[in-house]
Amino acid sequence: MGKIVFSILLKVIFRMTSGNPRQFNCRDESARFQLLIFTFSCEDFLWKYYKKSPNIRNFRHIRYINSKGGDSMPKARKRKDTQFDNKIVKSVFLYGNPTKDKTDKIRAMQIAFTKLINQYIQKLIGSNEFTMQLVKADKKDSKIRAFEKVIRPKGVNAAYGQNAFDIALTQLSNRFDNIRIDMCKECESVFTKSKVLFAMSIDGKSRMDMIDSIKKISAAIKSKKDSSFYDDCAKQLAEMKDSEFNFAQHEFRVIYDMVSCEYKIPYVKRSQIPLDSRIMEIKPSEDIKAPYVISISNMLDVGGPKIVVPLNTSKHSLHKIQTRKMAGMVSISMDIQRCLKVDWSYQNCVSQPKTSKMIGVDTGISDAFHTSDNKAIGSMSPVIDFYKNVVETSFASLSDMRNKKRSIRHYLRRHKNLPEDVRRSLIQKMDKLEQMIQKAKVPYRKNRHYYEMLDHEIKSSIDEYIASIDHETLTVLEKLDIKEFNCSRKSNGKRSMFARGQLQKKLMETLNWKGYDFKEIEPAYTSQACPVCSYTDKTNRDNKRFKCQCCGYEADADYVGALNIRARADDKEILDVCEKYKYKHDEMQKHIKMVYHARNEKYKAEATEAM
Structure with a gap:
């Protein structure tokens, strides 16, 4: 009987919503909202029959996992754009071999520190007062620092407690950010675009409270260009009627509850211990072969003797330490082989150069790099x-x-x-x-x-x-994201995405480190579009050979890809499409293809007139 009811209910929801409650074609907003509530209320019932019916796997919104228990659903995250960074951070690694007694103490510290992080996570989740600070990852807020002092366990050093609290806050902030980005795909609105409005919507704040907060932020920003986003948000909120605002908030709550169920509360299994100058000191050694010695305050024995461990490193790392200004904080961890690993970072400040020319670079396998100047490298x-x-x-x-x-x-x-x-x-x-x-x-x-x-x-x-380039050259690359290539193991092996990803990642790091500017663009159809007539079809490319099925243009396929990459860097029409649909990848690809189709039709019309 249960299976029959389940089958009927699922068919009704699918027919009414086309697999997505938000796509219900209804002019009556109250009816649309009732359908959302109806779908969500049926979720527990549908979940009981999840394993019994394979059809439910196609229903996007019935993917319920208790956020406080059970396993989270693995989700491929689209990586963020890589941009030129004026302050680059790199690390050197030092290694020590402490005695068994010191090893046991450091391991006990690492276990206790990880446990403290998870305790802080549970305390922050249990409090509803710091949603805004968590969404914005505001670690310096006075209220949240005072909260850390209140919940800090007795006998824990303040430095260890603050460092553990910062890690816990970062974990929860990442969870909120992932939920917000997923919600942008489901219902892109002012409440998901703005982190401030996102946090206030979770807390159930009123429309006037939101407008006041946005105006305060906008007034505090000196540049009109930077404050324009907040001005637009305030304008949209002011133009909303109370009924529209209430409906938008109801819809936000329903979709937030559904999306947040896919992300369990973070649980840290193992963490490095960050040590600052209050609880750690690294200094050159005396009368021993190891070049440095680290002294660590014992987290579990406040006021007790410090743990002293000699540290070794390579000649290259030693040169970096002696010639660079090292950070005042290190991170330590103990591996299975009783080796203490110390991660010590340093910073390199680079000014972003002014560029006067561009070059497109296609990253591949047969040619490691193929440039828009038709030069194959490696x-x-x-x-x-x-x-x-x-x-x-x-x-x-x-x-x-x-x-x-x-x-x-x-x-x-x-x-x-x-x-x-x-x-x-x-x-x-x-x-x-x-x-x-x-x-x-x-x-x-x-x-x-x-x-x-x-x-x-x-x-x-x-x-x-x-x-082959100078500092006035802007290198344009396609944004490679391995997680987007959802293909078979054999197909992924042929594409060798790991090698390509490593190659492009290292190229961007080296360009940034040496002061060369670079830019990433959306890669959709760069290998299929003809650079002459804009005809876009996968039949244009046959391995390394490119031949347009419309105008007959022929060239090396990687060279064509590099030309399209370079052209897209200043193609305002396509860049606007990418910005508009940055959270909806399928829609972005669809509209990019429409742009190419329109250009191809224009090319054919002009060619017909010329004849």
């Missing part, structure tokens, strides 16, 4: 071929041995009445396989060689590209 093909033909084959033989051992073990469990000599022979064979698995070093050695080849090819390609 190739990742030998590296990828080595991984597929050598590394994967080597690990396959190791996997075969594991499978053989597993099959023998299962056979022994199923057949308990075997003769003693047969059983002993199989056990000996299983032991021999285990010894072979333990001694198998070749696959791991070949895998290390693959990473060395990859690093060498990336470095040589980047060095060659940077040598």
Whole structure:
């Protein structure tokens, strides 16, 4: 009976909403809101039959997970745009081998620090007074700092408590930000675009309170350009009727409840311990071989003796420490091999150069970089071929041995009445396989060689590209996001997204570090669009060969991609589309293709008139 009711209910909701309650075609807003409430109220009922019906997996909004228990649903997060950074932070690593007693103390500190973070997370979640501070990640707010003092456990050093609280606040702030971005995809409105209005909507503030807060923020900003966003928000709120505002808030609450269920409360399993100058000191060593010594105040023994550990590092890191201004804070962690790892950062200040020319760069495999000047640099093909033909084959033989051992073990469990000599022979064979698995070093050695080849090819390609440009050149790249390529394992292997991602990431880091400007653009259809007539179709490209099916233009496919990347950097029409639909990727691609289609129609009309 339950299955029949479930099937009917699901069909009714799907027919009325087309799989999305917000797409209900109804002019009566109250009816639309009642449908939203009806869908959400049925959620618990539908969830009981989740495993019994495969159809429910297609229903976007019935994905309920209790936020205080159970597992969260894994969601692919779209990475943020990488931009030129005037202050670049890098780190050097120092290593120490403390005694067993000191190791136990540091491990106990790490466990206690992680536990303290999770306690702070639960305390912040239990309080409804700091939604605004959590959404804005405002760690310096006086109210939230006072709250940390109140909830800090007795006997905990203030520095450790404040550092743990900052990590807890960051974890919860990231959760709110992910929810807000997902809500922008569902219902893009002034309440999801603005973090201030987002937090006030969660707290259920009135329209006048929101307008007053936005006006105060706008008045505090000196630049009109920066305050224009807040002025627009205040204008939209002022123009809303009370009924429209109430409906928008009801809709916000329903969608917020549904989206927030997909993100469980953060739980930190293991964390580094950040140490500032109040609880740590690093100084040059005396009368020992190690160049530095770190002294750490024991978190679990306030006022007790400090933990002193000698630190070693490489010559390269030692040179960086001696020539750079190091930060006053470090992070420490203890690994399984009883090695203390110290992460010490330093900063490099770079001024953003003024550029007078642009160059498009297509990142690929056959050509590591192909520029819009039709210059091919490097190739990742030998590296990828080595991984597929050598590394994967080597690990396959190791996997075969594991499978053989597993099959023998299962056979022994199923057949308990075997003769003693047969059983002993199989056990000996299983032991021999285990010894072979333990001694198998070749696959791991070949895998290390693959990473060395990859690093060498990336470095040589980047060095060659940077040598070919000057500081007045703006490098335009496509925004590669591995998580967007939702393909099969075989397809992803062919695209070699890891190698491409590493190559482009390292290129942007090197450009930024050496003071060269760069920019990322949306990559949709850059490899399919014709740079002459704008005809866009996947049949235009055949591996490395590009031939337009409309105008007949032929060129290297990577070169065409680089041309389109460069052109898109100052294409106002497409940039406006990308900005308008930045939270709705499918809509963005649809409208970009419409722009190309309109341009192609115009090209064909002009070509017909010319004839």
